[in-house]
Amino acid sequence: MRPKIYLFGDSITEESFCSGGWGSSLAHHFSRTLDVVLRGYSGYNTSVLNGSGGGTPLKPLRLVPNEEWWGGGGVPELCATSFLFCLQNQWPTTLILLMTPPPIDEEGRLKHPYVENATGLPERTNEAAGAYAKACIEVSGERGIPVIDLWTKMQKFPDWQKVYLSDGLHLTPTGNRVVFEELVVKLRENSLSLEKLPVDLPLISEIDTKDPLKAFEK
Template identity: 70%
Template sequence: MSLNVYLMPDYLTLLICIELQKRWPTTLVLLITPPPIDEEGRLRNPYVENPMGLPERTNEAAGAYAKACVDVAGECGGPVVDIWTKMQHISDWPRVCLSDGLHLTQSGNKIVFEEVVARLREEGISLETLLVDLPHIAEIDPNDPLKSFS
């Protein structure tokens, strides 16, 4: 029996996760899956001429990437927002979430925003808890602005 517990791609993923956590231990990396693809919408709105009538992207492929994203977050112990799954639970999601089968509508963008904000809150991050990197404009001395940044 082999002592290798992880397949090489999984092992490489873990090494990357460990290195990122060592370099930036206080940084939260939030992964976001790709959105679903509406293949019929892609056929109606092709980028280029499409004589074969096949979508250049498929929801199945987007789902595989979404699963990989969720799996990597799990391996790394980090948070993830699964937009691919979330959007498909919405009634008439292709019309509501996607303008051309690929790009997000205003509603689609709102869903992503709300999910990201909710996930960040679950991790204890909000506008109220963020550290300020720069001084407030009222605190900057107009005669010696650099002094305010030291």
């Protein structure tokens, strides 16, 4: 049976299978070696995800950044810890890889609010996203879980607000590319790479046209 990677998270995960998305790029990258399964739930936060599980064993790849939007959310460290405890308790042998929230462009959120916003304040802040990113990294370190720090990496580049984010939160094609490339590197570090994974069924170059069944007997 082919191994599977489950992408578990919020709208950034849900949109990852759009054209040029990091999820679809990952599926294409591993097309002959494993299956990439989408479990993205727009608007969900860790409290909701803790109770859902997505209905299937998971190899989660995102810690959702919707805590602040849900009326202030909770303590970042507690949200991250409870989320990981739930996953590790239910699937103790599954490799878990976390990604922090990306940074938030507050000006972009004011221009693209979910609902009419008369307060003049963004419903999310980059400071809060940074707090959850920090908690994600710290808790991952305590539990020995690999993590990708999107919040820090993206802000190292000039004009990241427009280059990587389409509406102050969700990713542009360039932002999706960054996530995909970071994932490939981190997965390779954890023994998930094209070089180490067996190919699903023989390659066409390995099949003898005069005796095609022979290649399937190996």
